[in-house]
Amino acid sequence: MAQVHLLANRKGGVGKSLISLNMGAVCADTAGARPDGRPSVAVASADPQGTSLWRAARLADQPFDVLDISGDVANVALLKSLPYDHIWVDTPGWAEITPEEYAAGKDPLGDEKYGTLLSALLDQADDVVVPILTEPDSFEPTWQTIEWVLKPRNVPFVVVINNWPPAEGIAYVEGTRAFCEGHGWPVARTVIRRYRVHTNATKVVTQYHNNRVELQAREDFFRFALEHGMRTAAAKEVVS
Template identity: 40%
Template sequence: MATVIVVLNRKGGIGKSTITVNLAATTAAVLAPDKGTAKDGVLAPVAAVSLDPQGSSAWWAERVGDDLPFIFAEAYNDLDDLKRLREATAVDIVIVDTPGWTPPEARDENSGDPLGEGRVADSIRAALDNADHVIVPIETESLGWKPTAETIEEVIKPRGIPFTVVVSNWDPRDGEGDRDDTKQYVRDNGWPLANTVIRHYKLHSKAAALGQVVTQYAKSRTAQECQADFSSLALEMQLRIARARDGRNS
């Protein structure tokens, strides 16, 4: 059975696609077998799945083309396959990119599922039903904190899915204050907080247009820092997932 990681936040433009693509690439770089031992012709037992109709990660994967180091699929129209994510046999890890969404206007106890209705909402529900862990990106802009709280308190926690909040898209040039305030906000809410922080670099912004994932950036000090962030996140997530399965606090 595959391990399923869902990257989720109601707020759009918060770095979900960047995390999905580069976490998949970094994990694939570690797990990829030699070509002679590849199972069923699969060179890396990692898949990234997009549920976003806007197709940010899909466009990115298309730009990388044959050099993409992991399997990629769009599945927002394929509920049957989404309901069987854990049953995947050709891959060991599936990372799911999700879109932002607008919740129902009514917020009372009779408002129904906060994901709303429609095919995209159904696809997110199907992915969450199969999730072993959820990554919740949070930016250091306070305007994104409320949607993050709604995502966690109304969608993830009621389902009982282990999750980790990851501070994302932090620009070191802005100083450490915003980063530290964001971390404290997460701690004050009692949410599991990743030690890893994904820093903002223009390399990430340009990567899709250049047809590259983080493991393919041209050698430079900045590229090494980009790669270090995602290598750290990949290792940390595997440890947190293992601890959650063992019943320990993550």
């Protein structure tokens, strides 16, 4: 049975596509192929913009299978039955609702097509990774994603600080972490730093060169993959 990992945040541009592709690559590199030679990992795109599909199509070698599920709500319930060990799902952002609308009972995911798709995906998710930037305009959408969507559904989640430019100073990371921890959210120790090689869209981290910069860029995703695996195992122990 496949483990389904969602990347989710109401805000666009926080790195859901980047993380889903690179975590898929690290998982595929670690798990190896299935006995039939096919990949044991898939990256699924539920985003109508298709950013992860576009990036995957530019890869010279795809270490995972790529699935377009953006128009396939009916079959989302079958994700776990697909022949993969892990499926990383890139999801779209969605429109904001007001606190008054939420209090009045409006679905925070909205009632349009992609709200229905997101709801179905959350029902299948083993866990959710919530990227956040070290920029205040990503704080409120992240809060809404977690407090209005994930926590009411009791979906395990972890916040990861993404796309941090180290030249701006560690204070931005510390402030973002303090915001998250102040709300009692689990936050990854790993911080994914901003590197130009991440944005050139022709490689995933397992295909980076062995030079200093690309090794550093790759390190963040391998560290986060290890940390994510440890968190998942700990959560299973608590449940059992």
